[in-house]
Amino acid sequence: MSSPKERLDAIVEQGLCIGCGLCQAIAGPEVVSVEKVASGYERPVVLGRLTHETVDVIYDVCPGTRMEGLPGQLLEPSTSVDPVWGPWRRITRAWAGDPNVRFEGSTGGVLTALGQFLLTSGRVSFVLHATASTTNPSFGERTISFTHAQVLDAAGSRYGPTATLIDVDEVLDRGEPFAVIAKPCDVTALRNYARHDNRVDELVKYWLTMVCGGFATPDFTNRFLETNGIDPSTLTSLRYRGRGCPGPTVAEAPDQRVERHYLDYWGDDETQWSLPWRCKICPDGIGEASDLAVSDTWPGGSPDRVESEIDPGVNAIIARTVAGQELMEAAEREGVLVFDGDLTPEVMNELQPHQRNKKLAVGARHAAIGDAGRIVPATARLRVEELSATVPVEINRRQREGTLQRIDVGKASEAPPERIR
Ligand SMILES: Cc1cc2nc3c(=O)[nH]c(=O)nc-3n(C[C@H](O)[C@H](O)[C@H](O)COP(=O)(O)OP(=O)(O)OC[C@H]3O[C@@H](n4cnc5c(N)ncnc54)[C@H](O)[C@@H]3O)c2cc1C
Ligand code: SF4
């Protein structure tokens, strides 16, 4: 039988770890440290005596091994469930009422505006979310905001590794009501953890997320920096987007400042995105376990170079729960958000073709992982099998074989986490 360390390493080695940090919070930092390792990612490094019991809990909550949709008790009978977009009560175009929040935000500042509203309305004591890392400038790191200004300070998307849940046990120890704004995989991980710690459901009052196609591999970001004349080891700050929509990608190093278009960073279309393996097989980039999920609204999924020069930013908000819908509508009544017309799941498919395609492909990709004898992420309430059954047999076959080939040539594998400090 494998040792506890080998079992934890297997999640990493099979490309399933997304670096959320939760296993450190569960095992304790003296036993597992989620940190930047030789591969360039944040990964769990075993430092102390790890037990099988702890690894059993990690396998039950890790978003690499388990992704679940909205908990059943939150799915009201009046909520629609779209085959691709999951539970939804209302989908609407929106932006932050405060022009500065709209400008600073990644798209239209909706998540920042809602984080601020949750604080000022006294609904929560603080917001757990992410900001630019203080130690690895291209990464994100978890932050806790108690004030308007702090929430605004963390606006913008972090497209590097971001261990949002690294000390969530300590965040829960505060014993105060809070909101979470994080990636769908972070949200799922915390929902999973609620089965092991009652405080999660007691204290997390609002679950907010973004629609997420994945973050960039560290190698990809380093190549972008090098191509633009910046040695990644000298980087002092990297703002991926925001200050317009999407706003420029701005990298800084001593005596250097490089400003490029968002498309110069990501590439002009989806085929150029360099994503971690875990993101390629993600069964839930659309935040099904959240109260509400917030996205961009570019037709086809990418901005237009010319239009983006003057785009002030328009989000789509998908309210999935009664609490999410109540929150966004209260924010609109107070002028915190501006609404600009309701949308349908069919329109979301046009705005997010990559999300729709991945939802349909994921069943075949997971089947290939099983064919390879690897850990298949457990899923529930995400309609993975149902959606896969709607895909023509030939396309599923190609997806399955293609994924297996990628696994065979090592594209789904990582070295065991190796410490660099
Ligand atoms: C990795 C990633 C991939 C994305 N992919 C898509 C996509 O495929 N399609 C799409 O429509 N939109 C995508 N987005 C979402 C989009 O970039 C915006 O975040 C979203 O539209 C919300 O915009 P906003 O103006 O309301 O955000 P803001 O008001 O700027 O607020 C963003 C909030 O998200 C938090 N945050 C930022 N980065 C992270 C992170 N890495 N981990 C945890 N929390 C974070 C911040 O703390 C902040 O509270 C992605 C975002 C990320 C971070
Ligand atoms: S995804 Fe999160 S919980 Fe799972 S191994 Fe990675 S850091 Fe740990």
Ligand code: SF4
């Ligand atoms: S694509 Fe999925 S696994 Fe990747 S960062 Fe987004 S939610 Fe997490």
